[in-house]
Amino acid sequence: LTEVGIGIVGLGNVGTGTLDILVENARQIEEKLGFPLRVKAICARTFDKKQLPELPASVVRTTEWKEVVAHPEVDIVVEVIGGIGVAAHLIEAALRAGKSVVTANKELIAARGAQLWSVANRAGVNLAMEASVAGGIPIHAVLREGIAGDRVIGLYGILNGTSNFILTEIEKSNSAFEAVLAEAQRLGYAEADPTADVDGLDARSKLCILAALAFGEKLTPTDIYSEGIRRILPVDFRYAHQLKHTIRLLCSAQQTPDGLLLSVRPSLIPQSTILANVSGAYNAIWVKGAYGEDTFYYGRGAGPRPTGVAVVSDLMRVAREIRFGSPERVSPFAHDRLGEYRPLPITRYQSAYYLRFRVEDKPGIIAALAGILAKHKISLDAVLQLPLENWRDLPFVITTEPATEEAIRSAVSEMTGSDFLTEPPLAMPMERGF
Amino acid sequence: LTEVGIGIVGLGNVGTGTLDILVENARQIEEKLGFPLRVKAICARTFDKKQLPELPASVVRTTEWKEVVAHPEVDIVVEVIGGIGVAAHLIEAALRAGKSVVTANKELIAARGAQLWSVANRAGVNLAMEASVAGGIPIHAVLREGIAGDRVIGLYGILNGTSNFILTEIEKSNSAFEAVLAEAQRLGYAEADPTADVDGLDARSKLCILAALAFGEKLTPTDIYSEGIRRILPVDFRYAHQLKHTIRLLCSAQQTPDGLLLSVRPSLIPQSTILANVSGAYNAIWVKGAYGEDTFYYGRGAGPRPTGVAVVSDLMRVAREIRFGSPERVSPFAHDRLGEYRPLPITRYQSAYYLRFRVEDKPGIIAALAGILAKHKISLDAVLQLPLENWRDLPFVITTEPATEEAIRSAVSEMTGSDFLTEPPLAMPMERGF
Numbered sequence: 126l127t128e129v130g131i132g133i134v135g136l137g138n139v140g141t142g143t144l145d146i147l148v149e150n151a152r153q154i155e156e157k158l159g160f161p162l163r164v165k166a167i168c169a170r171t172f173d174k175k176q177l178p179e180l181p182a183s184v185v186r187t188t189e190w191k192e193v194v195a196h197p198e199v200d201i202v203v204e205v206i207g208g209i210g211v212a213a214h215l216i217e218a219a220l221r222a223g224k225s226v227v228t229a230n231k232e233l234i235a236a237r238g239a240q241l242w243s244v245a246n247r248a249g250v251n252l253a254m255e256a257s258v259a260g261g262i263p264i265h266a267v268l269r270e271g272i273a274g275d276r277v278i279g280l281y282g283i284l285n286g287t288s289n290f291i292l293t294e295i296e297k298s299n300s301a302f303e304a305v306l307a308e309a310q311r312l313g314y315a316e317a318d319p320t321a322d323v324d325g326l327d328a329r330s331k332l333c334i335l336a337a338l339a340f341g342e343k344l345t346p347t348d349i350y351s352e353g354i355r356r357i358l359p360v361d362f363r364y365a366h367q368l369k370h371t372i373r374l375l376c377s378a379q380q381t382p383d384g385l386l387l388s389v390r391p392s393l394i395p396q397s398t399i400l401a402n403v404s405g406a407y408n409a410i411w412v413k414g415a416y417g418e419d420t421f422y423y424g425r426g427a428g429p430r431p432t433g434v435a436v437v438s439d440l441m442r443v444a445r446e447i448r449f450g451s452p453e454r455v456s457p458f459a460h461d462r463l464g465e466y467r468p469l470p471i472t473r474y475q476s477a478y479y480l481r482f483r484v485e486d487k488p489g490i491i492a493a494l495a496g497i498l499a500k501h502k503i504s505l506d507a508v509l510q511l512p513l514e515n516w517r518d519l520p521f522v523i524t525t526e527p528a529t530e531e532a533i534r535s536a537v538s539e540m541t542g543s544d545f546l547t548e549p550p551l552a553m554p555m556e557r558g559f
Numbered sequence: 560l561t562e563v564g565i566g567i568v569g570l571g572n573v574g575t576g577t578l579d580i581l582v583e584n585a586r587q588i589e590e591k592l593g594f595p596l597r598v599k600a601i602c603a604r605t606f607d608k609k610q611l612p613e614l615p616a617s618v619v620r621t622t623e624w625k626e627v628v629a630h631p632e633v634d635i636v637v638e639v640i641g642g643i644g645v646a647a648h649l650i651e652a653a654l655r656a657g658k659s660v661v662t663a664n665k666e667l668i669a670a671r672g673a674q675l676w677s678v679a680n681r682a683g684v685n686l687a688m689e690a691s692v693a694g695g696i697p698i699h700a701v702l703r704e705g706i707a708g709d710r711v712i713g714l715y716g717i718l719n720g721t722s723n724f725i726l727t728e729i730e731k732s733n734s735a736f737e738a739v740l741a742e743a744q745r746l747g748y749a750e751a752d753p754t755a756d757v758d759g760l761d762a763r764s765k766l767c768i769l770a771a772l773a774f775g776e777k778l779t780p781t782d783i784y785s786e787g788i789r790r791i792l793p794v795d796f797r798y799a800h801q802l803k804h805t806i807r808l809l810c811s812a813q814q815t816p817d818g819l820l821l822s823v824r825p826s827l828i829p830q831s832t833i834l835a836n837v838s839g840a841y842n843a844i845w846v847k848g849a850y851g852e853d854t855f856y857y858g859r860g861a862g863p864r865p866t867g868v869a870v871v872s873d874l875m876r877v878a879r880e881i882r883f884g885s886p887e888r889v890s891p892f893a894h895d896r897l898g899e900y901r902p903l904p905i906t907r908y909q910s911a912y913y914l915r916f917r918v919e920d921k922p923g924i925i926a927a928l929a930g931i932l933a934k935h936k937i938s939l940d941a942v943l944q945l946p947l948e949n950w951r952d953l954p955f956v957i958t959t960e961p962a963t964e965e966a967i968r969s970a971v972s973e974m975t976g977s978d979f980l981t982e983p984p985l986a987m988p989m990e991r992g993f
Contacts, residue, residue, distance in 0.1 A: 261851045263705020271697020274871025417695045417868035424854035434851035437708025
């Protein structure tokens, strides 16, 4: 058997991690495959100051991605530049040129994965994307092959390492969101513009991809209700702990008889669950199968080498297909054509809820809030008030019996008008599905 | 595309679970594959009293496995009878007849996996065995594809659901091993003859398969040191908790510069780890990669449907290969030919240890034991003695600084001669590798 040639476009964190593994782990890769993977071309905006492993002089170094795609010895193109614009052009160009593509681009795959997969299929090549979700966790291999025989009925995940790091720091140190975010930025766990991470958009793209694969349904990120973590206070963790829960930015995809309920939002989850033990910059995914029941997957959510492992593992799989002539012929997206997994409005969601209020102390507040809940047919479960000093606006909590998101929203909206509230109530579901 | 034909030999728990999924989940399976899997023949010792799903009249029902193997429309044979004897004959016969085999047989694969794989390879067919380890966890898919690009440097597992159920029951209820075992037998979690489960032999077969796949080394179960859970007392959990640990039957495979350290033995593991949160009849595997760092996998260890999912997922993968003509050409076993992963004697193991003693109360016991430890150059870390009433023989604990298993064994052997001990000391490593 001869070699399979690789071209890498993008030499940021993931690109250099991939290159490092391809070079350092070359012997094991060849032993597992029976033939070598050889890097033939690499492309970066600039090669200044890059710490690259030693490569043969014959390897093309270019700043033009088209040279990588056109290189006759490149069989598989690795796209690790990210974003929607250039990445989409280059992936389409490579696929149309008959080259398989391995990508780590969650944003692009979430938005256009099924369409790009069709391009690949028409060209008789593959589009692999293990690295696009939960870097170090091989969740695509699990869904595509490992539990392919099962029917997924629910999927819960912690898919954004930055916000999980921030939440667990707030929990540990009792510090405010802004202070913890600044510290995370200093440590390099959060970007200068943290919006995509802390507002749930990054997690939403990832859930979009996972739910599309798990349920075989065409989904776009805007099908998913999402909410970030900026409003979480340290005191919310104290209340959550009283309830034997913790708070995580939870990605949730549940099948109901009417369709899919999809959301990314801060949620209370029981401390006794394994998911509650996922701390720091880790990712985790809980899958409920109709036959295999619960399985759980955990690992680094990002990082050059963990994500590089995902890229290299995809390269090995695609290379094996190229050598032995067997691309998959059925899209991992949208294998279900009956529409039973169409996304539902989040208002259909049902759960017990945690409602946290900040108020100016006056008599009759609980009575007023309880009256609004009763009006919307929501049963109150408990009222919690910690003996807090140094608070102007007395945060306290009401938990409810299971209710629909629709009823909770109507109640919250009516409460928001009350003159004793200093900000709108914070509502979080108390998730018990895993 | 036309169909791929399936023959099932064995209609016990796993066989009927597999059949149920193939029938109930047929539409999803066909949508994912692009063609159907069709059951063509089933074989059982008897069909009396079997609750089987409805099958077409054309499906062959037989008590002779040879009829399944010889059936011209059977492309893949499922072996789910277990054991070494008949199973080995039938798998070899099927492979030599040019039929791929899917098996759930851990005992056979642990003992002869690499050899059977060679038979399959020479015949140009596949031998798939996801169901042979940790039923509901797709760990083979993970090692073979998901993290193929990584180099595994350590693997820790809880691989026997029965003993994990018994240990967590002892922990919860403070009851003796014998009472909990009897209860587990009553509930169907333990077999009438519990030896394979509680003495670590079942877990040893599973670790043997996983380590062979993870490290690419030829291994047999007797390469693995194993020890069961019969000696664990409820009081061991009380001491473990004092040390912020719990006790699990831990399977451990660690790469060292000199070779592999392999063991199955009750071990103390820190309560703060995710592995310590694995309770009841669940399985879990912690993998350390040179590049991808830590990943973790959790699910049902057994059960007709979780194991059935593993069988059906293997069937889908092998069927895809048959349709598109691409069996793997490199053995998942023994891809490393340099011998750097040869198993080492367990005496090379290094760890802090927990030593538990039952003694007749006399003066000078601690001094005598500490003297023996000092003589073997083992540093004592702590002495723990709970205020226990109603104990004739006062169990107490000494923990050590890291020492080799060899030194610990010498010390324990010397201690065992002491007249104040009512039984030999119980030594367990305190595992901190994950």
